[in-house]
Amino acid sequence: xxxxxxxxxxxxxxxxxxxxxxxxxxxxxxxxxxxxxxxxxxxxxxxxxxxxxxxxxxxxxxxxxxxxxxxxxxxxxxxxxxxxxxxxxxxxxxxxxxxxxxxxxxxxxxxxxxxxxxxxxxxxxxxxxxxxxxxxxxxxxxxxxxxxxxxxxxxxxxxxxxxxxxxxxxxxxxxxxxxxxxxxxxxxxxxxxxxxxxxxxxxxxxxxxxxxxxxxxxxxxxxxxxxxxxxxxxxxxxxxxxxxxxxxxxxxxxxxxxxxxxxxxxxxxxxxxxxxxxxxxxxxxxxxxxxxxxxxxxxxxxxxxxxxxxxxxxxxxxxxxxxxxxxxxxxxxxxxxxxxxxxxxxxxxxxxxxxxxxxxxxxxxxxxxxxxxxxxxxxxxxxxxxxxxxxxxxxxxxxxxxxxxxxxxxxxxxxxxxxxxxxxxxxxxxxxxxxxxxxxxxxxxxxxxxxxxxxxxxxxxxxxxxxxxxxxxxxxxxxxxxxxxxxxxxxxxxxxxxxxxx
Numbered sequence: 001x002x003x004x005x006x007x008x009x010x011x012x013x014x015x016x017x018x019x020x021x022x023x024x025x026x027x028x029x030x031x032x033x034x035x036x037x038x039x040x041x042x043x044x045x046x047x048x049x050x051x052x053x054x055x056x057x058x059x060x061x062x063x064x065x066x067x068x069x070x071x072x073x074x075x076x077x078x079x080x081x082x083x084x085x086x087x088x089x090x091x092x093x094x095x096x097x098x099x100x101x102x103x104x105x106x107x108x109x110x111x112x113x114x115x116x117x118x119x120x121x122x123x124x125x126x127x128x129x130x131x132x133x134x135x136x137x138x139x140x141x142x143x144x145x146x147x148x149x150x151x152x153x154x155x156x157x158x159x160x161x162x163x164x165x166x167x168x169x170x171x172x173x174x175x176x177x178x179x180x181x182x183x184x185x186x187x188x189x190x191x192x193x194x195x196x197x198x199x200x201x202x203x204x205x206x207x208x209x210x211x212x213x214x215x216x217x218x219x220x221x222x223x224x225x226x227x228x229x230x231x232x233x234x235x236x237x238x239x240x241x242x243x244x245x246x247x248x249x250x251x252x253x254x255x256x257x258x259x260x261x262x263x264x265x266x267x268x269x270x271x272x273x274x275x276x277x278x279x280x281x282x283x284x285x286x287x288x289x290x291x292x293x294x295x296x297x298x299x300x301x302x303x304x305x306x307x308x309x310x311x312x313x314x315x316x317x318x319x320x321x322x323x324x325x326x327x328x329x330x331x332x333x334x335x336x337x338x339x340x341x342x343x344x345x346x347x348x349x350x351x352x353x354x355x356x357x358x359x360x361x362x363x364x365x366x367x368x369x370x371x372x373x374x375x376x377x378x379x380x381x382x383x384x385x386x387x388x389x390x391x392x393x394x395x396x397x398x399x400x401x402x403x404x405x406x407x408x409x410x411x412x413x414x415x416x417x418x419x420x421x422x423x424x425x426x427x428x429x430x431x432x433x434x435x436x437x438x439x440x441x442x443x444x445x446x447x448x449x450x451x452x453x454x455x456x457x458x459x460x461x462x463x464x465x466x467x468x469x470x471x472x473x474x475x476x477x478x479x480x481x482x483x484x485x486x487x488x489x490x491x492x493x494x495x496x497x498x499x500x501x502x
Contacts, residue, residue: 038065038083045088045126048182049079064089088126090188097142097152097183108151108177112136115153118180119173123157127189131157131171142174142183151177159190161472162197166190167245167463168257195464195472201249204459207476210252211460215244217451219411219487221440229319232440234411234487236451240266241390241403246477249462259465259473265391267369269404271377272384283347285311288323292340295349296327298379299431300363301336301356304329315341317351317438334358343437350437361427369393372402372420375428379418388412398424406435409442411487445487454485454492 042049052069059065064084071077076096082089110118116133123131134156142152157171171187202210218240221232238244243256254262283291289309296304304327315322321344329336335358341351356362365375369391376387386407393400399421406416421430460476467473483492 038067041083041086041088042067042069042079042081046079046091046093046182046185049077049093052077052079087128087189091126091185093182093185095181095183110153110175110177110180112153112177115173115175115177116155118175119155119157122173122182122185123171123187126187129189129192130160130163131187132160132165133157137172139174152183153177154184157187159188159466161190161192161195161464164474165463166466166472167475167477169466190466190472191470192472194470195474199250201462201474202247202252202476204462204476207247207249207252207460208456210247211456211476211478212452214247214254215452215456217448217455217485219445219448221408221411221413221415222484223415223438228316229314230317230438232413232415232438234441234443234445235493236448236455236485236487238455238481238484240388240405240412245465245481246460246463246475249474249476255465255473255475257465258467259471259475260467263392267373267389267391268407269373269376269387269389270385271380283323283342283344285309285323287347288342288344289325291342291347291349292323292325292327292338295340295352296336296338296354298382299354299356299433301329304336304338311344312341315343315350317341317436318343320345322350333360334362348437349435352433352435354431354433356432357430359423359429361423361425361429362431363428365428367400367402367420367422367426367428369402371426372422372428376404376418376420379431379433387418399429408440413440443488446485446490450490451485451487454490455480455483 039054049069052071055068055070057065057067062084064082067079067081067083069077069079069081078092078094080090080092082091120131120133123129137154137156139154142154153175155173155175157173159166159169159171169188169190172184173182173187174184175181176183215238217236217238220235220237220240222235223230223232239262244262245255245257247253248255248259248261256262289306293302293304296302307326307328309323309325311321311323313321315324322341323344324339324341327336327338327340334356336354336356338354339351340349340354342348343350363375365371369389373389380387387404388407389402389404393402395401402420402422404418404420406413408416416435417433419430419432420428423429456478457480458478460478463475463477464472465475480492482495484495485492
């Protein structure tokens with residue numbers, strides 16, 4: 001009984017808090033007809049912002065408003081609210097964690113279940129839509145016990161449409177377990193009318209068959225940085241660029257995180273040469289420097305300044321003795337930075353990290369894909385190499401980015417790549433290389449079909465996807481698509497866990 005009363009009391013405080021001390025300071029905005037109307041709406045929906053003052057109101061071309069508020073005294077708070085056609089469409093509220101309740105008792109008055117109920121009711125009252133609780137999350141910007149604060153419940157919710165989760169739409173509510181204060185609120189409204197609910201949807205069994213036909217696990221090396229000398233492990237992942245999400249529930253096509261159709265179109269490029277062989281003597285500093293400079297000159301950049309260099313007895317990537325060189329060059333708009341490590345025993349460049357850019361165009365190569373490939377072949381002309389190019393470049397505005405991954409022992413090395421960016425005229429404006437010879441095992445690996453069954457060991461789940469273009473569409477995906485598979489042991493590893501530990 002006490003618990004129910006407590007929840008009711010807290011909800012009442014959040015939803016219907018009195019309006020007698022709402023310090024907005026409207027005088028400078030009095031000419032805006034909408035100001036009072038929408039500030040009152042915000043006050044009604046979020047009474048915990050009563051002590052904040054109005055910072056700005058911006059009216060967009062489509063008639064929507066962006067209202068910003070803040071509080072600077074004692075505890076810093078910010079709030080940004082978008083309103084369209086009289087409805088709140090997004091909220092971003094933030095309380096500075098370093099200024100909040102320092103030194104207070106750690107005792108909790110609200111359970112996590114109570115907090116989840118508060119969060120659900122708050123979101124539903126704001127947007128008149130159903131939200132589903134997903135999990136608590138870690139967010140180290142709110143340090144809790146480390147600063148002698150009460151527990152802060154950090155809750156993740158997702159929008160729902162007809163009781164189906166929207167996969168890529170997250171809502172966050174952070175709640176102080178002692179006072180019930182809302183410390184963070186970030187969420188948006190989704191217009192369900194953007195989806196045609198009359199269309200027929202594949203059932204889960206049909207979707208599972210399509211997955212079996214279209215899903216093609218990719219063998220990759222992923223680097224483990226836990227040890228003193230990092231090593232690579234062999235894994236299967238669901239897609240080379242991590243964008244594979246699921247099957248469109250209307251037409252059965254593979255789609256990425258934004259609901260765009262995936263083609264998985266990869267170009268494989270190989271080259272053979274008389275690559276630099278091991279020296280019959282220990283390489284000197286001067287010889288190592290020339291080797292490092294030659295690596296850069298293949299990219300048509302010469303005369304770099306040596307910023308620093310040193311000899312390392314146990315180089316972090318190999319555990320062997322190596323010379324390391326940090327170089328740069330700045331000529332007007334041209335900026336080149338490079339770090340190269342050369343093994344003392346073999347005279348081989350065992351690590352390269354190079355970035356060269358010029359907004360006016362680095363070189364005269366014009367960037368249709370064949371010209372870009374020819375340029376890359378020139379960069380690696382003195383090496384034996386194998387590359388995988390994702391044929392469809394990433395497009396941002398007028399710029400295109402081509403990504404070439406290294407292939408080693410028939411597996412794609414996700415941390416070794418050459419990235420080329422071209423401008424609207426097809427000129428190359430940026431070249432980045434990340435390459436290393438950290439240990440890469442060559443083990444007996446499980447068959448790809450076995451891995452398919454590991455990934456797809458349940459019926460797929462129906463979700464909605466919300467794209468940046470405002471489209472909403474249903475997709476099927478498998479819950480365990482969040483896993484990668486150890487290629488030698490078949491062990492499932494969470495992608496999030498792998499990133500956290502590496």
